[in-house]
Amino acid sequence: MTSHFRPVALNHASRLVNHGPTVLVTSAAGERRNVMAAAWSMPVEFTPPRIAVVIDKSTYTRELVTASGAFALCLPGTALVDVTYAVGQTSGRTEDKFARHHIDARPGPVLGLPIIEAGCAAWLECRLIREPHSEDAYDTCFGEVVAAAADARIFENGRWTFGDDNAELQTIHHLGGGRFVRPGGTMLAASAPAGS
Amino acid sequence: MTSHFRPVALNHASRLVNHGPTVLVTSAAGERRNVMAAAWSMPVEFTPPRIAVVIDKSTYTRELVTASGAFALCLPGTALVDVTYAVGQTSGRTEDKFARHHIDARPGPVLGLPIIEAGCAAWLECRLIREPHSEDAYDTCFGEVVAAAADARIFENGRWTFGDDNAELQTIHHLGGGRFVRPGGTMLAASAPAGS
Numbered sequence: 540m541t542s543h544f545r546p547v548a549l550n551h552a553s554r555l556v557n558h559g560p561t562v563l564v565t566s567a568a569g570e571r572r573n574v575m576a577a578a579w580s581m582p583v584e585f586t587p588p589r590i591a592v593v594i595d596k597s598t599y600t601r602e603l604v605t606a607s608g609a610f611a612l613c614l615p616g617t618a619l620v621d622v623t624y625a626v627g628q629t630s631g632r633t634e635d636k637f638a639r640h641h642i643d644a645r646p647g648p649v650l651g652l653p654i655i656e657a658g659c660a661a662w663l664e665c666r667l668i669r670e671p672h673s674e675d676a677y678d679t680c681f682g683e684v685v686a687a688a689a690d691a692r693i694f695e696n697g698r699w700t701f702g703d704d705n706a707e708l709q710t711i712h713h714l715g716g717g718r719f720v721r722p723g724g725t726m727l728a729a730s731a732p733a734g735s
Numbered sequence: 736m737t738s739h740f741r742p743v744a745l746n747h748a749s750r751l752v753n754h755g756p757t758v759l760v761t762s763a764a765g766e767r768r769n770v771m772a773a774a775w776s777m778p779v780e781f782t783p784p785r786i787a788v789v790i791d792k793s794t795y796t797r798e799l800v801t802a803s804g805a806f807a808l809c810l811p812g813t814a815l816v817d818v819t820y821a822v823g824q825t826s827g828r829t830e831d832k833f834a835r836h837h838i839d840a841r842p843g844p845v846l847g848l849p850i851i852e853a854g855c856a857a858w859l860e861c862r863l864i865r866e867p868h869s870e871d872a873y874d875t876c877f878g879e880v881v882a883a884a885a886d887a888r889i890f891e892n893g894r895w896t897f898g899d900d901n902a903e904l905q906t907i908h909h910l911g912g913g914r915f916v917r918p919g920g921t922m923l924a925a926s927a928p929a930g931s
Contacts, residue, residue: 557774558908558916559755578753579777583789583873591787591875593779617922624924673869677779679787681873699910712754712908712918714895717927720754722908723919726813728820731913 544656547687551697553582555661560710562612565653566603572653573631575600576623578713588684595678599631608667611652616708617721619658624717649686660708661689701725740852743883747893749778751857756906758808761849762799768849769827771796772819774909784880791874795827804863806878807848812904813917815854820913845882856904857885897921
């Protein structure tokens with residue numbers, strides 16, 4: 540299968556998560572690996588590209604992220620709604636969720652984290668920035684994006700191109716309780732710069 | 736005009752921002768007040784209800800938030816796309832953006848912050864939790880939600896009810912460069928609990 544994924548310039552990385560998609564957080568340490576769902580993430584800086592994501596301290600993911608100093612965010616498309624919700628309901632301590640849910644992952648280019656492309660719209664590999672207090676008090680983990688890529692059928696020239704022809708790849712946004720919403724119509728502000 | 740806003744239980748407050756809407760951050764200190772746009776916010780805790788929002792240290796908003804120890808997040812609906820983008824382009828140091836953009840605000844019930852209901856879908860009043868390091872290193876401000884309300888025509892019983900009949904009230908999600916997307920179809924995960 541030909542991959543439609545193309546690298547995303549790091550100065551455009553924040554655009555991938557700017558609109559609040561739910562993400563799959565992947566992690567690996569030695570032979571161990573895991574995937575969980577997270578609705579709570581946001582960019583915090585354009586340059587260097589930095590993001591924050593909430594990873595509960597009780598999770599297996601948090602254990603692996605702390606051990607390895609790295610995590611990846613993969614953005615599931617609408618095709619992965621069921622998988623995204625399911626991996627948020629069980630722990631990777633008791634089963635390999637990649638195998639259980641038939642999730643195909645390969646090592647990322649910079650940090651070797653499990654990268655999911657099939658069914659996803661984009662991914663970001665991130666190096667954890669150790670912030671013990673934020674991690675402890677708010678389960679908030681900061682990371683610097685060191686590599687990113689997106690499916691060119693839905694993200695091109697630093698911009699999402701949501702449309703009727705790419706509904707399966709569109710990002711999903713958790714409303715709670717297993718209910719998700721996907722992007723609808725795009726609107727351009729009256730005073731937006733030309734070429735936006 | 737009859738207000739359609741109803742209080743949101745604090746244990747449901749995270750639901751308001753779970754799907755990544757762009758928000759208007761309002762602030763006040765003494766006679767001064769301001770409003771800015773922020774695409775970067777997320778919940779960090781259900782109970783107590785806590786959120787994080789990125790407020791650049793150079794902004795007038797940050798100055799007022801630091802002075803008062805409080806901020807509010809108001810969620811603009813699609814009717815406010817132009818205003819949302821516009822208030823993100825200028826500083827409240829040189830003009831009263833409420834007056835300039837004809838934004839109607841009233842004091843919030845707990846902290847007295849400027850609350851915007853006309854054109855908005857929901858709002859949250861938050862008490863700043865002082866975290867000097869996160870504020871300094873990542874412009875990330877943590878807050879505890881002390882009051883919240885939403886328009887019952889689009890948020891009811893702790894759940895968004897996006898549909899064709901309430902498009903004007905739907906949240907907006909900034910893609911970058913003045914381009915926004917609104918929610919489209921809602922999807923329910925196969926293994927979601929009954930009643931979700």
